[in-house]
Amino acid sequence: MINLKKILKPDFRRNARYLLTFMPDKAYLQLHYLLTVGRFVNFKNPKTYTEKLQWLKLNDQRPEYSKLVDKLAVREHIDEVLGEGHLFPLLGVWDSFDEIDFDSLPEQFVLKCNHDSGSTRVIKSKSSITPEQMEKYREHFNRRVGRDYYYACREYPYKDLPRHIIAEAFMVDESAPEKSIEDYKFFCFNGEPKIMFVATDRDTDVKFDFFDMKFNHLDIENIHAQSGKEIQKPAMFEEMKEIAAKLSQGMRQVRIDLYELNGKIYFGEYTIFHGAGFGEFKPREWEERLGDWIDLN
Numbered sequence: 001m002i003n004l005k006k007i008l009k010p011d012f013r014r015n016a017r018y019l020l021t022f023m024p025d026k027a028y029l030q031l032h033y034l035l036t037v038g039r040f041v042n043f044k045n046p047k048t049y050t051e052k053l054q055w056l057k058l059n060d061q062r063p064e065y066s067k068l069v070d071k072l073a074v075r076e077h078i079d080e081v082l083g084e085g086h087l088f089p090l091l092g093v094w095d096s097f098d099e100i101d102f103d104s105l106p107e108q109f110v111l112k113c114n115h116d117s118g119s120t121r122v123i124k125s126k127s128s129i130t131p132e133q134m135e136k137y138r139e140h141f142n143r144r145v146g147r148d149y150y151y152a153c154r155e156y157p158y159k160d161l162p163r164h165i166i167a168e169a170f171m172v173d174e175s176a177p178e179k180s181i182e183d184y185k186f187f188c189f190n191g192e193p194k195i196m197f198v199a200t201d202r203d204t205d206v207k208f209d210f211f212d213m214k215f216n217h218l219d220i221e222n223i224h225a226q227s228g229k230e231i232q233k234p235a236m237f238e239e240m241k242e243i244a245a246k247l248s249q250g251m252r253q254v255r256i257d258l259y260e261l262n263g264k265i266y267f268g269e270y271t272i273f274h275g276a277g278f279g280e281f282k283p284r285e286w287e288e289r290l291g292d293w294i295d296l297n
Contacts (some may be wrong), residue, residue, distance in 0.1 A: 011201075021151045024156055025057065025058060025154045026043065026058060028154055029041060029054050029057065029058070029128040029132065029154055032153065032154075032278065033050075033054060033099060033277075033278065033292070036278040037050065037278060037280060039245070040085055041054045041055075042100050042224060042295050043055060043058070043125060046291070047288065047291050048280075048287045048288055048289035048291040049280075049281060049286075049287050049288075049291040049294070050275075050277050050278060050279070050280055050287065052253075052291050052294045052296065053088060053107045053253075053273050053274070053276075053277030053292065053294075054277050055296065056182045056252065056253075056273075056294075056296075057088045057155060057177055057273065057277065059155055059296075060252065061156045065156075065157035065160060065270075065272055066157045066158070066159075068157065068270040068272070069157045069158060069161075069269075069271075069272060070114055070161050070162075070271060071112065071113075071114040071115075071153075071166065072093065072114040072128070072164060072166055073114075074269070074270060075087055075090065078247075078267045081246060081247060082246070082247075082267070085264065086243075086264075086265060086266055086267045087266065088110075088169050088171055088266060089166040089168065090166065090167070090168055091104075091105055091106070091167040091168060091169060092104065092105065092166065092167040092277055093114075093164050093165070093167075094139075094165045095145070095163070095164060096142065096145060096165070096167075097137065097138045097141040097142050097145075097165060098138070100165065102126065102168070105123075105126060105167055105240040105279050106126070106169075106170075107125060107126050107127060108123060108124050108125070108126070108170035109123050109167050109168065109169060109170050110122050110123070110127070110167065110168045110169070110170055111123060111137070111141070111165060111166070111167055111169070112141055112165070113163065113164065113166070114147075114161070114162075114163070114164045114165075114166050115146060115149055115158060115161040115162065115163045115164070116147070116149035116158065117142070117149070117271075119141070119144045119200075120222065121137060121140065121141075122170065123170070124170070129292065131197070132271060136207055137252045141165050144163075145163045145165065146161075148160065148161075149161070152276070153273070153276035153277070153278065155272065155273050155276060157272055160175040167206040171259070171261055171266070172261075173261055173262065174262050175262075180200075180201075180202045181259055182198055182199065182200055182259075183198075183257050183258065183259050183268050184196055184197075184198055184234060184240055184257070184258050184259070184260065185197050185198075185199065185255050185256070185258075185271075186240070186241070186244035186255065186257075186258070187249075187253070187274070187290065188244055188245065188247075188248035188251070188253065188254050188255070188256055189248075189252070189253050189254055189294060189295075190248075190250075190252060190253075190295065191245050191246075191248050191250065192210075192245060192248040193213055193241050193244045193245055193248075193256075194213065194247075194290075194293055195210055195211065195212055195213070195214075195220075195290075196210070196211055196244075197209055197210045197211065197220075198211070198231050199224075200227050200229075200231070200287055201227065206224045207222075207225055207226060207227035207228075208222060208223060208225070208226065208227075209226050209227050209231050210222070211231075213241060215233040218230075218286075219283075220281055220282070220283075220286050221281075221282045222275070222279055222280070222281045222282065222286075223275055232253060234260045234265075235260065235263075236260050236265055238242065239265055240265055242262065243256070243258060243265055244256040244258065245265075247267075247270070252294055252295060252296075253293070253294045254271065254272055255270075255271035255272075256268075256271075257269045257270075257271065
């Protein structure tokens with residue numbers, strides 16, 4: 001079969017997603033999967049991890065998941081489940097970029113949308129922002145606020161979410177303040193963390209390194225290459241596993257993102273569909289193994 005992913009440029013594939021909003025979900029997912037992965041989804045008998053995620057988009061549409069993926073609404077849920085103290089401080093909420101009161105914000109902060117993925121911008125020096133940079137931020141966030149993120153990959157929890165821009169505190173690891181903080185992403189199945197990865201080098205070229213629940217490195221590639229460097233086991237790894245298990249109770253599968261900073265564990269986000277269900281695991285055995293861990297019964 002011709003691999004259309006290699007033929008069609010990423011920009012074309014991204015823009016095409018929003019031009020095809022009229023398509024029914026199943027037909028759209030088949031086309032998107034073909035363009036991205038290079039084959040059709042077996043919806044009748046899904047086996048692999050990415051196939052099962054596409055199946056879940058159509059067949060496991062729990063309304064409570066919308067609150068979990070909303071970066072603003074989920075804060076109440078985290079306080080209820082874990083207690084206070086596991087969230088980055090919230091600095092402000094606005095409906096559009098032009099409403100942001102930059103004078104009230106500190107020199108360093110993080111801007112993101114509540115209703116999507118990938119919109120985050122880290123501001124490390126507010127006073128150094130040029131008019132040209134400010135205009136780029138304005139275009140970026142107004143474009144993001146103007147889009148219903150659901151239509152990109154038909155991830156139903158995002159559909160019709162209220163859209164806001166939020167600011168959170170810029171957090172640093174006091175033991176290494178010059179480094180970007182690392183996040184730890186746990187793949188959980190019916191409340192049990194099975195594998196996780198560490199995302200590093202976010203400021204340059206993101207790398208993913210996968211580990212089992214004893215923090216043994218796994219030879220897996222998914223979306224990004226491995227870093228090729230030794231990654232230390234986080235001091236609060238066992239506590240993070242407990243939190244990931246607690247937050248994923250009653251869910252067939254989910255990715256729980258956490259941070260370990262200055263002796264505390266912070267919540268990052270719920271990701272219901274890792275890579276939107278289009279990032280295959282390599283080697284193939286891991287794509288199949290993660291698929292086996294998702295119980296569709």
